[in-house]
Amino acid sequence: MDQLKSTQAQLLQAEKLSAIGQLVAGVAHELNNPLTSVIGYAQLLEEEIVGSRPAEARPPAELAHDLRRIAEESERAARIVRNLLAFARRQSSERVTQNLADLFARVLALRTYEMRLNTIELVTEFEPGLPDVVADGGQIQQALLNLVLNAERAMRGRAGRRLVVGARYDADAAAVELSVSDSGHGIEIGNLTRIFDPFFTTREVGEGTGLGLSICYGIVRDHGGQIQVESKVHVGTRFSILLPASQTGASAMPETLIAHADPAQREYLTAALTAWGYRVAIAANSVDALARYSRGQLHAILADREVVASDLPAWRAARTADARRVPLVLMSMAAVEGDVEQFGREQGCTVLIPPFQLRALRRAVPSGLNRAPAVAGDVVEECV
Amino acid sequence: MTVQQPVLVVIDDEQGILDVVGRFGRRAGFEVFTCSGGREGLAEIQVRRADLVLVDLRMPDVGGLDVLRALREITPQCQAVLMTAAQRCRNCSA
Numbered sequence: 001m002d003q004l005k006s007t008q009a010q011l012l013q014a015e016k017l018s019a020i021g022q023l024v025a026g027v028a029h030e031l032n033n034p035l036t037s038v039i040g041y042a043q044l045l046e047e048e049i050v051g052s053r054p055a056e057a058r059p060p061a062e063l064a065h066d067l068r069r070i071a072e073e074s075e076r077a078a079r080i081v082r083n084l085l086a087f088a089r090r091q092s093s094e095r096v097t098q099n100l101a102d103l104f105a106r107v108l109a110l111r112t113y114e115m116r117l118n119t120i121e122l123v124t125e126f127e128p129g130l131p132d133v134v135a136d137g138g139q140i141q142q143a144l145l146n147l148v149l150n151a152e153r154a155m156r157g158r159a160g161r162r163l164v165v166g167a168r169y170d171a172d173a174a175a176v177e178l179s180v181s182d183s184g185h186g187i188e189i190g191n192l193t194r195i196f197d198p199f200f201t202t203r204e205v206g207e208g209t210g211l212g213l214s215i216c217y218g219i220v221r222d223h224g225g226q227i228q229v230e231s232k233v234h235v236g237t238r239f240s241i242l243l244p245a246s247q248t249g250a251s252a253m254p255e256t257l258i259a260h261a262d263p264a265q266r267e268y269l270t271a272a273l274t275a276w277g278y279r280v281a282i283a284a285n286s287v288d289a290l291a292r293y294s295r296g297q298l299h300a301i302l303a304d305r306e307v308v309a310s311d312l313p314a315w316r317a318a319r320t321a322d323a324r325r326v327p328l329v330l331m332s333m334a335a336v337e338g339d340v341e342q343f344g345r346e347q348g349c350t351v352l353i354p355p356f357q358l359r360a361l362r363r364a365v366p367s368g369l370n371r372a373p374a375v376a377g378d379v380v381e382e383c384v
Numbered sequence: 385m386t387v388q389q390p391v392l393v394v395i396d397d398e399q400g401i402l403d404v405v406g407r408f409g410r411r412a413g414f415e416v417f418t419c420s421g422g423r424e425g426l427a428e429i430q431v432r433r434a435d436l437v438l439v440d441l442r443m444p445d446v447g448g449l450d451v452l453r454a455l456r457e458i459t460p461q462c463q464a465v466l467m468t469a470a471q472r473c474r475n476c477s478a
Contacts, residue, residue: 029442032469033398040404047411073400117442 015215016142020088022149026114031080034073041066041073083109087141097132098140100176100243101167107144108165111152115163120155125166131245133176134275135223140243143216143227147180147239150212154184154237173359174276174367175225175242186233195229216241224272226358242358243275247367250277256365257281259289259303260331265354269302272361286311293318298326300366302352305332305340312339319347329364331356389415390435395425395451396467397443405438405467422446429455434462441468 045066048057087110108122115122148163155161164181187195191202198214220227224244231237256278260266266282273280278299283289286307293301308315308330319328330344331352344351352364392414396402402418409416417432419425422443429437429451437455441448448466455462 029469033401036469037398037400037404040401040408044404044407069400069403116444119444 011211012139012142012215012219015146015211016088018212019142019145019149020084023084023087023110023145027080027084027110030113031077034077034080037073038070038077041070087138087145093136093139095134095136097246098135098137099130100133100135100140100178101126101130103137103140104144104165104167104178107141107148110145111148115152118152118156118161120152120161120163123162123164125164125168127166127168130167130169130176133243133245135243136219139219140223143219143241144178144180146212146216147241151180151182151184151237151239154182154186156184158184169245170242170359172362173226173242173244173357174247174362175244175358177240177242179238179240181236181238183236186235187229187231187237188233192229192231196227221268222271224268224270224275224358244272244358244362246275246277248277250367251279253278253299254297255279255281256299257283257289257292257301257303259283259286259301259307261285261304261306265304269361272358273365276362276365278365283307286314290314290318293322293326296324300327300329302329302331302365305330308343309338309340312343316343327366389413391415391417391432393417393419393425393428393432393434393437394439395419395422395428395437395443395448396440397421398440401440401467409438422448422451425451426454429458429462434459437462437464438467439464441466 045063048063083106086106104126105124108124112122148165151163155163160183162183164179166177166179166181168177168179169175170177195213196217198211217227220241220243226242228240228242229237256273258266258269258273258280259282260269261284263284266284270280270282281292281298283292289301289303289307290311292298328344328347328349329352330340330349331354332341332344333353341351343349350364352360356364390413392406392409394402394405394409394416395418396405397420399420402420406416406418414436417428417434419428422439423445425437425439426446428434434455437451439448439451448468452464452466455464
């Protein structure tokens with residue numbers, strides 16, 4: 001597992017270097033403009049002050065104007081370098097509270113100049129007062145930059161280039177949604193289901209690694225979020241990223257037990273619930289799950305049907321012994337109808353049908369201190 | 385006798401560069417006209433008989449190469465300098 005994590009980290013860094021490579025050419029050009037002005041103003045002033053052109057001596061106020069321009073253009077150059085370095089530096093993968101609108105604005109600052117030169121109309125729709133999200137800022141910036149670069153590329157050579165970026169709060173999913181919409185060539189329907197696959201690319205050899213979107217997907221899932229795409233050929237594409245936002249009071253509740261045999265699913269559920277602020281306990285099998293259940297003090301249980309199916313009598317016994325009726329959310333495929341599903345109905349479980357959307361998970365997990373799920377016995381089946 | 389100054393047209397979307405290059409041009413004895421974009425530059429070279437045009441390669445509205453192509457039609461004898469921060473320029477044979 002450590003080796004897998006290390007390989008993932010290396011891929012992440014490789015893709016980041018690839019993005020930096022794409023950025024550098026534009027940034028170098030952008031940087032040369034203020035530098036040219038600085039050099040020019042300095043040479044003009046030097047000639048005047050040294051006195052090679054005394055006939056052109058200007059009043060101090062005019063000289064001060066040129067000096068101010070040098071200071072302004074130097075600050076502009078410094079800002080461009082700062083922006084690039086902030087993105088490029090190898091950051092610790094620490095999860096801290098982030099203002100996603102600020103994060104997004106910093107990504108756009110890296111591309112605004114190029115977009116202006118390429119006549120791309122940039123429209124920002126950032127909702128004010130967005131809740132903070134606990135995230136790895138460097139990774140989220142990397143994912144956003146990737147989407148923005150893809151959008152710019154998709155609009156190459158097309159008329160009416162327009163990039164709309166947004167940040168808003170999705171109350172149903174208790175998440176901040178970041179979106180990137182372009183007026184590019186769109187994605188063929190046959191490719192839409194494959195675009196998050198590693199090494200899938202429609203570009204020419206050497207034009208891209210084919211890892212960009214799969215890495216975006218990985219970053220977002222790692223944060224307990226969700227990435228989606230809608231596209232129409234010749235009209236454009238919209239990507240949206242949902243990242244769970246901290247919920248007031250969630251951290252004060254007892255632990256929520258996640259019982260799933262699949263490590264990837266466990267990690268995703270843990271990431272989402274943790275991002276909302278819940279404290280979680282994890283079990284990979286029925287024995288461990290029931291052991292934790294028997295110790296009490298749980299807010300809710302999210303259990304995969306296979307975990308429950310492996311020892312259904314023990315789960316029946318545990319429920320009978322549970323006088324507090326801890327809400328139980330059963331993750332079960334809709335097509336399957338067996339003893340576990342019967343048990344779920346008897347217990348008034350909320351049923352969550354994979355693959356589920358973030359808002360379905362939000363709805364399934366009890367949020368309030370009363371610990372009641374959305375509707376007991378509810379079937380939450382918003383499939384992606 | 386009045387000596388006619390040679391005419392320099394500077395076209396760049398960067399205000400600082402426009403200002404600096406324009407002032408160097410005046411010091412060098414040119415009558416200087418500045419344009420803050422390719423479209424404005426195209427209009428200027430239609431009405432102004434320029435002796436020298438300094439034009440930025442990359443501008444948001446009309447690029448420097450398009451300005452140069454138009455210049456070759458309008459005033460073939462005019463000298464032109466393409467200004468760019470890019471290291472290489474493809475299709476720069478205008």
